[in-house]
Amino acid sequence: MAPKVLVSDKLSETAVQIFRDRGIDVDFQPDLGKDKDKLAEVIGQYDGLAIRSATKVTEKILAAADNLKVIARAGIGTDNIDKIAASKKGVIVMNTPFGNMITTAEHAIAMMFAVARQIPEASASTHAGKWEKSKFMGVELTNKTLGVIGAGNIGGIVCDRARGLKMKVVAYDPFLSQAKADKMGVEKVELEALLTRADFITLHVPLTDQTRNILSAENLAKTKKGVRVINCARGGLVDETALAELLKSGHVAGAAFDVFAEEPATSNPLFGLPNVVCTPHLGAATSEAQENVALQVAEQMSDYLLTGAVTNALNMPSVTAEEAKVMGPWIKLADHLGAFIGQMTDEPIKAINILYDGVVSEMNLPALTCAAVAGILKSANPEVNLVSAPVIAKERGVQISTTKQDKSGVFEGYVKLTVVTDQRERSIGGTVFSDGKPRFIQIKGINIDAEIGEHMLYTTNRDEPGIIGALGQTMAGSGVNIANFTLGRTEPGGEAIALLYVDAPVPQELTSKLRDTGLFQQIKPLQFNVG
Template sequence: MPKVLISDKMSPAAAEIFASRGIEVDVKPGMTPDELRAVIGAYDGLAIRSATKVTKDILAAATNLRVVGRAGIGVDNVDIPAASAHGVVVMNTPFGNSITTAEHAISLMLSMLRQIPAANASTHAGKWEKNRFMGVEVTGKTLGVIGVGNIGAIVADRAQGLKMKVIGFDPFLSPERAQDLGVEKVELDELFRRADVITLHTPLTDGTRGIIGADAFTKMKDGVYIVNCARGGLVVEKDLKAALDSGKVAGAALDVFAEEPAKENALFGDERVVATPHLGASTVEAQENVALQVAEQMADYLLTGAITNAINVPSVTAEEAPKLKPYMKLAEQLGSFAGQLAETGLRGVTVEYSGQVATLNTRPITAALLTGLLRPLLDSVNMVNAPIVAKERNISVTEVRSDKATDFQTQIKLTVSDERGGRSVAGTLIAGNRPRLVSVEDVAIEAELAENMLFVVNNDKPGFIGGVGRTLGESGINIASFHLGRQAPGARAICLIEVDQPLREAVLKQVQGLPNVITALSLSF
């Protein structure tokens, strides 16, 4: 009989589910790391929230542990690489608190606009300052939603019920999905320019970190309001403080901060700032939902081997894994290639499997491809939830299989369509397990995708190769490999260069400014 430990405070429903499925369960919240390390070796599963830290030391002592289940979305308290190295599946519940977080954002917005916290404190102090607290109506105001995913879509729906006009920025939001939501899709600068209230619902990635800072504030209306229930690092707090002091920002409502727990912060004590201690998921209903979900997922895995919402492993059987692993790596690289090139909302994805790969179970391969495609802007995407995320965003996914070989015995071709047309990329395996890019935009080019790469589209003219090489050399960038392809002599050409270190922005701009360069991007795999 499997044995599970619940080491954080969680709804009693979780323990009831484990027991009803025939799994022995112990509930021991509040253990110290030493206490957890001493007992963890006896358990097959560990159910946690945010308090328990699943470190390398804990995992080293967890000799029988098969799965860690996080009741909630964040897994910052789990050492994912160490868990993977120990063969431990890490699961979360990414959609269990969406409604709760969306409602908290709306609540913060209304509290901020009507100055409810300050008015409440004043009234409790015996002051009847009726004329001091002049509020702002939401009716007719424009709400700018940054990140129109699951939570952002719910916020948009609730805001429309308050008779607000909703505009949204999300690179993966298709026009059809935006229309279904009643949201006007706009670019980020336009959102900054038009919104009366801006609310953030995007993950924290390298691309979104500091998305609202000094430069963004200059593009906003005077008297704009900011709401953040997503991640603290999205807003540069010192820049927000300056914008409040200058009057550019009329108020801010924050549930998250760059450093948590936030015991001290420059924004604290300002009546224009409504602050809560990361309460987005803190409702009875949400805690019940995530507890139920994590218990069901863990029980399914321990009893049947089914894997749901896994962070670090795909949904693959033991028999399939050796055959599928290299194809999944190839697919994720192809998806990442296309995702890093994406500029507008995706509409559709077509995956063509030809030759040997067409005879395999392609579902996990497609999931790996979607993970690579969506991850550049959605870091919470994994091989389990990537198809769900694509469906929620109205991105159609089509698989085409043909067991007939093309120019290669086995090939995966990805075609992505967006508002500006489409692009394609194809790859194969060499020596049975080494991914190799074989074409981009139907231009033949063979290359292994590496950690740091420069991708250039250019006109095929003399002097281009020398110009690129000289620019990189003068910047101290060493070239590891150089790959070329072209449509025809003198026509459009493609260049992929592997370099030994990440390209600095200044170097990339130099390459972009070279004669005959159409596009130059820094890619990472």
């Protein structure tokens, strides 16, 4: 019996035909996604669901999806899919991360031109018959400095186009290596330098805890007078209220926004201000991009449903069904090792070295390596997956190497992950116990035995009496309950580490109190996806 796919959003006829040509029974209902009750009523009939942004795949929808095996989003963003619920249900979530990069980059360049020459306002004035030629004095882009925040796929294209316009390009991206910056022909700078030097600032980063309000009121105040700000990435990267005030004062000369903190944006502090260009999230809205992602999603879904091949999956490694039972816990371990390193590392990564020892060395190492690299990169970009992680690492000039060796210690197998930056090397090792649970067994060369939980706290200090008591008392005083407490040290009186598994996210108040004790060299709350 042929697999059955529901297309519940607008997808091109060419893409729908791909399903048919591949032998998939496709049901094309482009308006069904807007009716959540009807979707919940019929979803149980289908093996696959192809969507854009209109369909909201909620926990309720997934509860009714008894036969669903894969959800594929024609586009990058998957905020409209409950990925945790999908994972629990055993449903693969795919996206098409590379289909609309050029279109989005071009929109950012177009918005930069529009705000530099006040094109929308000049057009409206001319349509009104006013001919206010002297009112709309613009600025050239040539020889201006463009500050690019985020030099990944889309940001990299913007850098290239801007250099073609003879702009000076400075880029801030913690994961951009100097070698990659040199190859791109851009100057790698810290955020503070970018803010003070840039005539135009454009953002190309995902919305994470690290990037939320990256252009805060404080940072916007550091920009040079007359700067123009462009955001075609994600709403929430800029403090829109603070930007509006700086536009009114004249410190910021203009802004161009395609995305907003709240969407659909029917009201916003930026609306109605002079020389502010706003578009309704059109970054990927070209016929070419829409066609590209539609064709990709049809091919990816067909491949999976017919052959089991997994491409651009956000919640599943690229492994065969036979490998999955054995490799599953090791893939989870590799992801946890990477997540630890990623959350601990702020500076650009030059190299990632992975050692596979014992039984794990005979497994599907490319999948394990992808899981480890994805774990590292996801701390900066949650949209990274097992397929895109090596590509992104390569684009950023990160060298990835693997070594395999026969059993050399007390464990049947283990994985050791080492990351190299200009400042330091950081390493962590782990294994999978007989119960199938991943464990951390070594950090910075110090042996430990740590259970991995969703919320953790990592500290380092000199090994001296009273540290454990101070740590426990401070946590108790902040109402933080410890589920598991693991210690390790190099030698008596040497360097010591603690890794605590706690019941809830570590509050900022606690980290501040721990710093105030003066006892700890490092204090780092950590999060792990243990689902």
